[in-house]
Amino acid sequence: METSRRPDHEPAAPAPGGPTQPPAVPVLAGRTALVTGAASGIGRACAQALAAAGAHVHVVDRAGEAAERLAEEIGGTPWVVDLSEPAVVDTLPADVDVVVNNAGLQHVAPVHAFPPERFALIQRVMVETPFRVLRRTLPGMYERGWGRVVNISSVHGLRASPYKSAYVTAKHALEGLSKVVALEAAEHGVTSNCVCPGYVRTPLVENQIADQARTHGVSKEEVVERVMLERSAIKRLIEPADVAEAVLWLCGPRTGHITGSSLSMDGGWTAN
Numbered sequence: 001m002e003t004s005r006r007p008d009h010e011p012a013a014p015a016p017g018g019p020t021q022p023p024a025v026p027v028l029a030g031r032t033a034l035v036t037g038a039a040s041g042i043g044r045a046c047a048q049a050l051a052a053a054g055a056h057v058h059v060v061d062r063a064g065e066a067a068e069r070l071a072e073e074i075g076g077t078p079w080v081v082d083l084s085e086p087a088v089v090d091t092l093p094a095d096v097d098v099v100v101n102n103a104g105l106q107h108v109a110p111v112h113a114f115p116p117e118r119f120a121l122i123q124r125v126m127v128e129t130p131f132r133v134l135r136r137t138l139p140g141m142y143e144r145g146w147g148r149v150v151n152i153s154s155v156h157g158l159r160a161s162p163y164k165s166a167y168v169t170a171k172h173a174l175e176g177l178s179k180v181v182a183l184e185a186a187e188h189g190v191t192s193n194c195v196c197p198g199y200v201r202t203p204l205v206e207n208q209i210a211d212q213a214r215t216h217g218v219s220k221e222e223v224v225e226r227v228m229l230e231r232s233a234i235k236r237l238i239e240p241a242d243v244a245e246a247v248l249w250l251c252g253p254r255t256g257h258i259t260g261s262s263l264s265m266d267g268g269w270t271a272n
């Protein structure tokens with residue numbers, strides 16, 4: 001009988017074509033991951049999930065204490081840097097197998113009143129920095145013949161909302177970057193995808209809920225159901241761990257053909 005060898009570009013996995021079974025070794029054993037904005041919310045959940053799957057995780061965030069605490073908890077390495085200075089990316093590790101471009105921020109104002117420096121900052125952190133991170137890490141992935149890029153986009157990478165010009169612009173740009181990387185990287189065993197959540201229960205959103213409740217003089221519950229989730233069929237916030245599960249799946253052994261895609265997890269928002 002012919003013995004099948006694990007292709008160099010695939011992680012430890014169940015037999016190709018066989019039924020899905022729990023892998024004998026964690027799917028990302030021996031792999032290294034870099035997660036930006038890893039100290040909080042979705043990034044934190046991603047770092048935890050990737051580490052639980054066996055990866056050594058570089059925890060990148062400007063929130064020093066939280067990054068260091070998380071790195072210790074998951075046996076990773078903290079990198080305390082401000083990603084609004086894109087040149088800082090050149091100080092981060094280049095040899096990683098998985099990149100999760102996650103760091104982000106929001107600012108809400110109509111276009112005519114939107115501070116230009118705030119607009120530029122959001123493009124730097126959410127577009128230029130991901131570009132620079134990929135520019136730095138893709139050559140190593142190409143050399144090793146395997147890699148996974150997951151860009152945390154948003155329903156706002158696919159749809160617009162008023163008053164979020166910088167955020168919607170940045171997420172649409174990230175979608176474009178992700179697709180270009182998918183095309184360039186395919187021949188090297190590297191995939192690039194976006195995950196596009198609706199509202200996730202994280203500090204970024206908790207702050208928006210509190211702001212809107214104050215502005216409109218209504219309860220936080222009303223803000224969530226009537227304002228935030230108005231366009232979502234499911235009237236419930238997404239949990240960060242659910243986003244992390246999708247990210248992990250995109251880094252796993254069964255998703256090598258998924259590239260250039262945008263995985264909506266928005267409670268039906270974009271179906272509407």
Ligand SMILES: NC(=O)c1ccc[n+]([C@@H]2O[C@H](COP(=O)([O-])OP(=O)(O)OC[C@H]3O[C@@H](n4cnc5c(N)ncnc54)[C@H](O)[C@@H]3O)[C@@H](O)[C@H]2O)c1
Nearest residue numbers: 037040041042062082083084102104154199200202203204
């Ligand atoms: N929460 C949501 O509803 C939601 C929905 C869709 C997409 N997203 C996206 O998910 C990503 C994470 O959002 P979250 O809700 O977890 O936010 P969060 O505020 O909980 O976490 C963001 C993290 O990014 C870090 N960060 C921000 N600017 C940074 C900088 N200049 N340098 C270094 N680190 C920086 C913060 O310190 C923080 O730890 C963002 O890209 C966001 O756009 C969030």
